[in-house]
Amino acid sequence: MSPPPVVTGLSPKEGPPGTRVTIRGEFLGNQANDLIGLTICGCDCLLSAEWKSKNKIVARSGPGKGRGDIVVTTKHGGRGTSTVQFRGYHETYGPLKESAVWVEEAETNLTWGRRPMQLAASYAPPDPLGLSTEDENKFPEDDLHELFPDCSGDLSAENFHPGWFLLEHHHCTTFEDLKAGTLFLKRKVDVQKEGQLSFLKANTGSVMDQLDALILLKNCYETDVRENGKEPLKKLEKSIEEAMTEANKIFDDVLSRKDNADSTRAALSIMTRYKFLFQLPGNIDKNIAKKDYDLVINDYARAKNLFGKTDVAIFKKVLFEVEKRIDNLRNILHTKLQKLPISVDDQKHLIRSLMNLEWTGDAAWDAITSRCDYISKQIVRTRDYHVQLEASEDDSGKNHKGTKPAITSGGEWWPARVSLCGALCPLLTEALPDLWRLGQSYFCGELRGDRQPEKHDKFKTMILTTIELFCRTIRSALLPQTADRSAMSEKSVWNSQTAPNLCNWLAHCLRDVRETYNSLMRLDLPSEALDIVGNLIHDLKLYCMIGLLKQAVDSVKTFNKKETWKIEFDPQHGGITELPGLLEKTVYDVMNVIKESVLIACPREKPLFDTGSAAHKHLNNYIQDILNAFSKCLEKLAFSHDEQDSGQSPLSVVLGAPALMVLGGRLAEVDGHDGLPATPPWQHRLLITLSNCRYSSECVLPRILTFFDKNGYTKPILPIEAAKVLLKTLSKSIMEAYLEQKSDPLVGTIEPSMYIGKFDWNTKIKPTDVRPYAKECINNLIAVHAEVHSVSPSLVRTVLSQVLETVAEEFARLMSGCHGKFSPFGALQARIDVTVLKDTTLPLLTQRAKHSFEDALECIPEIKSEDDKKLKEQIIQDFQKRTKLQAICFKNC
Known part of the structure; x- marks a missing residue:
């Protein structure tokens, strides 16, 4: 085996098809028979290849275009490789290029100047003047059109104008250069005229082929004239006429036999039709009785086709009977057509x-x-x-x-x-x-x-x-x-x-109407028809929503009957019952039902909550009604009490309060029969309702607002704000009622307890302790604290602060009434009592209460004796040590 051939050089490196290419390389074969393949730019050129030596081959290039490898294949070395490439292109023959074949001048593209490199396969003829046209400053084309209207600078155009050509390609060329270009063009034309003989010699093969084709065409034409003459169409026409005459002679007998057969067949058919016509009335009666109407129709159509235009009297009579029976059948079918139900x-x-x-x-x-x-x-x-x-x-x-x-x-x-x-x-x-x-x-x-x-x-x-x-x-x-x-x-x-009240049934009816609406939409009915049903669905949706909201309002109105007074403690808002959660659940449930049954997105349905629609107004109104009903229920629960609830002992809040117990987070009083919890007293109901109001306003209403936003409803901002105002007003009323029930009895016990035992501030008895009325007042405040804290710890400071204001005002009133009646020991005792009460409740005192205690102390004479001052401090310290546990409740509010 020999090494594969390698092409390392060629000459020339580019050319049109048929270019003689010299290929040089290594291992190109030991003899001519070794060369079995040669491709140039992908075209097989083996037929034109001449093996010179193992390093040289001469061949003609094929019709390939563009760059490509030269691949040599030998028997013993196989397919070789190439380190160089040949570029083939097709020449474009212009009007100034000699050619042995016809050139279509209309397709010639003459572009003077530098030939672009990317158009390697195209050829542009050189400048006929032999001058360079590399000037980048082109003459304006608009000016050329203005100077030479209806002319062109294209050499192949019929309206070619030399002035246009010179301005377009040589407007910057000097006159001397133009003169030199003119001489060049003349010499070139002269050379072409002198070289006609050489041109013919170079293209002898093509010229001889053309002469042979012309001679053959001339011989064929002369032979045809000798054989057929100058007018062969008359001879052809005569031949066609003779052929038609002979054909008619051949088929005359066949056509006559066909006519005879048709006549016989027609006679037999007429005989059969007669039988069918005479039996037709009876057959019609039988088929109508059997309800075989299709057969009757077919027979009738057949009879009409056969005898509809007959002039025979017997046929007309039979046809008259047939028509009578057909009229009867028409009436029967028309009656059945209008008798429903029928598919x-x-x-x-x-x-x-x-x-x-x-x-x-x-x-x-x-x-x-x-x-x-x-x-x-x-x-x-x-x-x-x-x-x-x-x-x-x-x-x-x-x-x-x-x-x-x-x-x-x-x-x-x-x-x-x-x-x-x-x-x-x-x-x-x-x-x-x-x-x-x-x-x-x-x-x-x-x-x-x-x-x-x-x-x-x-x-x-x-x-x-x-x-x-x-x-x-x-x-x-x-x-x-x-x-x-x-x-x-x-x-x-x-x-x-x-x-009847159909609120509970409108959602079901809405589903039925929607199913009907969907079936009608599949029929491609007019939009007016669908709009009628769409308006009904819209009204059903609206009143279904209204009905559901009315039911929610009615349900909320009965919340006062569902109150169990079972307290659940919230870390931030204290004790609350199930009513706020029941309100939230009711709103959630009704809005979810409305969303599932009313607000379902169906095709072509008008949205219920369009901008400015009545549904928005109804929804806001009924949400407002629900919240108002809830506020009224809380109001009923807070202010519905009997005389037994309001009858409290005026002596002491502690002694007058009923026995309380807390069972599983539920505040109630023991009824004394079976030990089961019952309704708490009115004052506790006030506190519970007050806590419900605050929890509803601060927690439930914002959650309802968030729920509307998450579920795609428009936020009921105005109803929520109005409900907050109502709850705030109700809370204020409840607070005033509770303070009235607590402050008046507590304040009313101060003066009787102060003077119990015929005590007089002009006493000569030296003080040894805080007087009982002050202790009783503190204990009463602790009782109020315990009662409020057991229901809602968050309300303790608010309630006690306002109760202390009334207590402080009462002390200021009592001390001002005793002005001038104090003995030294009486003044000492009064200062001890007021100071102890003020210091014990100091964390809960408002500015108003502090001023009232200061007014009370100002009405008491000052202590001048140091011994009395020490005695005062000693008594106060001893009292504070004994009542340290009681004072804790006022510090941790």
């Missing part, structure tokens, strides 16, 4: 039968009108039946569960009006598509319907009237408040005084 396919079959029997009327239109009337009658009949059903229920005073239309498949009783909706929706869903399909078949020409515009309008009116009747009937039964004047007749059918 659309059967109606179409009857219509086609009548058309085949040449019915004079428009059978298809009669079928459409009869089907439309049937649907309307069915709607009215169904409505009347349910009206009577509701009347019978009202007369008996109870529901007739044995009546089928008012009973569901599971045995649940339905109101007659809801049952009407459940009956009408399937009726329209089944009947209207049949009417629509029948009409479409009529107008598309399937039933030969005439396409008169008035019938299109009539059919559209039929559809609209039927759907309007359906919607009007349902609207008058379920939504009589929305029925317009045109529906007064339907509205008056129902007894408005005994109309």
